[in-house]
Amino acid sequence: MKNTSKTSPKVLISGGGTGGHIYPAIAIADEIKRRLPDAQILFVGAEGRMEMEKVPKVGYPIKGLPISGFDRSDMKANLKFPFKLIKSLNLAKKIYKEFQPDLAVGTGGYASGPMLWIAGKNNVPYLLQEQNSFPGVTNKILKNKAAAICTAYEGITQFPQEKVHYTGNPIRGEIFQNLPSKAEAITVFGLDPEKPTILSVGGSQGSRAMNNAWLENLDEFVASGVQLIWQTGKLDYQKIKNLVGDKYPTIHVTEFIYNMKDAYAASDAIVSRAGAMAISELCIIGKPTILIPLPTAAEDHQTKNAEALVTQNAAILVKDAEAKQKLVKEVIALANNEDLKNKLALNIKQLGKPNATKEIVDILLNLL
Missing domain, CATH: 3.40.50.2000 (Glycogen Phosphorylase B;)
Structure with missing residues (x-):
């Protein structure tokens, strides 16, 4: 077991695709840094998506995975999906080995899937944050290994109830x-x-x-x-x-x-x-x-x-x-x-x- 410091933990934060997944992730990161200035935070997102631009702008490092979502309108585009997924999982393994996180957070969107999956495989406790009243596909896949699930709505039956905390969504205080x-x-x-x-x-x-x-x-x-x-x-x-x-x-x-x-x-x-x-x-x-x-x-x-x-x-x-x-x-x-x-x-x-x-x-x- 790693010797985890309670004052300088390494926290992996993954999620993105839209502002609805990115801004909660940034709000969580800011609150961690406010309390624990020595905490190390690394974001993981999807290449080419807005998190790759927004996260560095607020001062956090980010690594991109070549993952993409399932395209319901263009079935041909989905032929590349398995290859992107395998490549993303391999890259997530490399990121995990280099960073050695103590905790992980997933704020939804397909960007968070591979990284949180690898974190769970390595027994890193992770928290899911679900913004919507109806959970997204990625959070539904990751729910079973999650240590905690924070929701913005009550009564979400798709999650194991013993893990659910009804907290609301993280909002920028200003x-x-x-x-x-x-x-x-x-x-x-x-x-x-x-x-x-x-x-x-x-x-x-x-x-x-x-x-x-x-x-x-x-x-x-x-x-x-x-x-x-x-x-x-x-x-x-x-x-x-x-x-x-x-x-x-x-x-x-x-x-x-x-x-x-x-x-x-x-x-x-x-x-x-x-x-x-x-x-x-x-x-x-x-x-x-x-x-x-x-x-x-x-x-x-x-x-x-x-x-x-x-x-x-x-x-x-x-x-x-x-x-x-x-x-x-x-x-x-x-x-x-x-x-x-x-x-x-x-x-x-x-x-x-x-x-x-x-x-x-x-x-x-x-x-x-």
């Missing part, structure tokens, strides 16, 4: 700590602090369905007297910016929002996709929310995430296919219904887990 007042925040967007304001966020790429729903009903929306902070994403930004221009002073169009703290503080209600990390932030912010799940998300997990809130009267769900007809009507109705706004805000806030990162790291370090 997003929800010391929020400015609406009056302060709204000046950033050049809008009127007296008017009801909606924040619409379609993810980093933007959401065409959401953008089209706003475009289709723009005049009806503007006539209602409600303001809009509209994050369009890259694809439609220029078209929307040209169209809105100075014609609609109650609409602020932006490709990407870097300071989510101001955006959350400036808004009275929020329209969002239903990714796990977005929902976790929304629960902590505690504003009335309309969710439009992305229907093409793996195993339709965004719909399941949204439904988990709807059953607790903590959000309104509008289907992607019905957004053009329903979104703006739902938004206007919500903006003018104080009782409904208060009820949704109260219920979503109760689902917030602001101490998730701390709890997950407590559980992880107890495995030493």
Whole structure:
């Protein structure tokens, strides 16, 4: 047995493919380093995916594996999958031998599969962090050898219940700590602090369905007297910016929002996709929310995430296919219904887990 130091453990963190897997991993790493500055942390991701760029940017080393996911739309592409898997497992063995980890963490996505599998084979205790209400394939494969599984939703029956800890998702603390007042925040967007304001966020790429729903009903929306902070994403930004221009002073169009703290503080209600990390932030912010799940998300997990809130009267769900007809009507109705706004805000806030990162790291370090 290795002589493990409790003040300077070696921790392997693996996961990626999307921001929903990467940002929780970084939040966990930051909390480990905050408590144990001498801890050594190594990330393992998938070559060519966003973690290979995002992780070094925040100061952690990362190694890439040639693994890729199973492509349901192109069966031919999957012929290479077995070879990539074998190559990734061999490389994971090499990384394990060189780094000799004391603990491992998997935050989901196919990137975490080979590395966590090798860690388990070598009796390294590992923790899985599942962001969604319906577990991904990789975490379902890795569940049996996991020492602990931290979930963001209660009642996930696909995992061995004796290993499950309902912690919530790890969120970057700076997003929800010391929020400015609406009056302060709204000046950033050049809008009127007296008017009801909606924040619409379609993810980093933007959401065409959401953008089209706003475009289709723009005049009806503007006539209602409600303001809009509209994050369009890259694809439609220029078209929307040209169209809105100075014609609609109650609409602020932006490709990407870097300071989510101001955006959350400036808004009275929020329209969002239903990714796990977005929902976790929304629960902590505690504003009335309309969710439009992305229907093409793996195993339709965004719909399941949204439904988990709807059953607790903590959000309104509008289907992607019905957004053009329903979104703006739902938004206007919500903006003018104080009782409904208060009820949704109260219920979503109760689902917030602001101490998730701390709890997950407590559980992880107890495995030493």
